Amino acid sequence: MPSAAMWRNPAPASLGDRLGGALDRLREILFRAPAGAAGVRSIEATIRPVGREAAATGDRPGRARNRVTLVGAGPGDPELLTVAAVRAIQAAEVVLYDHLVGPGILDLIPAGAERVCVGKRSGCHSHSQESINSLLERHAATGRRIVRLKGGDPMVFGRAGEEIDHLRARGHEVTVVPGVTAALGCAASAGISLTRRGVSRSLTFVTAHGREGDLGEPDWARLASPTGTLAVYMGREQARRVATGLTGAGLSPGTPVLAIENGCRPDERRHWTTLRGLIEDGPLPGSGPTMLLIGAALAQGMPEEVAAILEATA
């Protein structure tokens, strides 16, 4: 069982210490309990334990347990972290992170904390999901406070379910801090609502690549809804296949598409086209992670000159 001292940041005058003061003050002001309430809410009360069993023990002071917190790092911009995410990162002793988590966010990790990149790019070692599960468990078993940092929201295409199951089966408590998922970060950045009265009444997130298991080709007939908006995560390389599938299932070739590369990062780029354009114009430009937003609702945000060009080439 770790001592209380182990939960503190061992590096004097580190980023963690300096941020700690500001966060304490922020907490003091932000989360003043109303008069008569039980007191200022602690971070533990907010980052909720998973499941009922955990909830039954998680709030007992003095009962230290091996904890892993899955934290959504949001779409890329550090300002789009939640307050709870900033706190969890600041309290970490070990952070395991994906390659999609940007440098501005990694800068928040305390200087004394261990950093482990488990992504597949940018100089990180490539890890299978199974080896990430084992690595997480080994770190959790040390009794240190572990943060598993994932791009966007952990519960959307983040393999969080597998990590939670693996850890809980071995007796570790797991808590989750949600994040702004990439599709919503991109929509805000582009200023386009993904649902709209009379136009789009549903919003569907999918991945186009085959890595989500053994389910075969996406069910294009279900996805090709003329009254829904589609957000295709990691869609650049599969853009043509997506457009072929959707038009083949009956969606209009003129349906607007906004491709956003590196959404919510300083190097964000937007590319307007249509399903027809994805099929006929060759590969999308760029090389960074790309979100495809597809549907009639996108017409709201299409610049007039783009609409005119698309109209002329239809």
Next chain:
Amino acid sequence: MPSAAMWRNPAPASLGDRLGGALDRLREILFRAPAGAAGVRSIEATIRPVGREAAATGDRPGRARNRVTLVGAGPGDPELLTVAAVRAIQAAEVVLYDHLVGPGILDLIPAGAERVCVGKRSGCHSHSQESINSLLERHAATGRRIVRLKGGDPMVFGRAGEEIDHLRARGHEVTVVPGVTAALGCAASAGISLTRRGVSRSLTFVTAHGREGDLGEPDWARLASPTGTLAVYMGREQARRVATGLTGAGLSPGTPVLAIENGCRPDERRHWTTLRGLIEDGPLPGSGPTMLLIGAALAQGMPEEVAAILEATA
């Protein structure tokens, strides 16, 4: 054109002033520019202008424009606000908010700022979308800094598209700060991943009520995907209709359902059932806003004793 002084909080020693110091310190530490960069990033650079025209003018210092910021208030817990959202609320001179935005979040509004509730419950006046649009425009025209605060994420079932169109057509700049949408807040709180390899490869958000315009009954055949997860916003009153529609379109009556009332609030309650249960067991308990999470992926988080009861009554 407002003077610089108008952008400051007029109430001395207000919550705004007190928070301001902590936020300045937080910003100073969180967003240190790397050596040689242009300097500490400002809030304006992060809360991005909508569209290209706005982007072209938004960064010019000294050129004050009438600004409205649509801010996602997240799923309920103030700690699930983004850092950018906290800042935008703190900088507001007028805040127009929905009834779904909780009191802990409204406490962040500066004491000197005007608060306007445009929701439909909790003692708020009922406003049509058209009257909210007009009200926003009238406030924007005063030159004050306006925040339009919406529960969850503004771009998901938030009518943000209509407000953005209305304001931009009248020359007002609109920026958007995304938020944690309710479905993802609920998933984190319950510790359940909404996608899962080999189980669920898509995630769809829908509303069941008819307020999203003239599109008639939801397309149950598209929504009844055995390899997708469904999040039904504001689903309590329509739960039986949803379950009847989905099973009628072929989804298994034994499909797990987690109903979460008041998700991410201190009074959050979870209710496990199945599509069959929604049809046969009468109305869901409770009266607060309720999210229905539906699909095979939910089985991950179902407590064993619940699974046993559902199995026995199947």
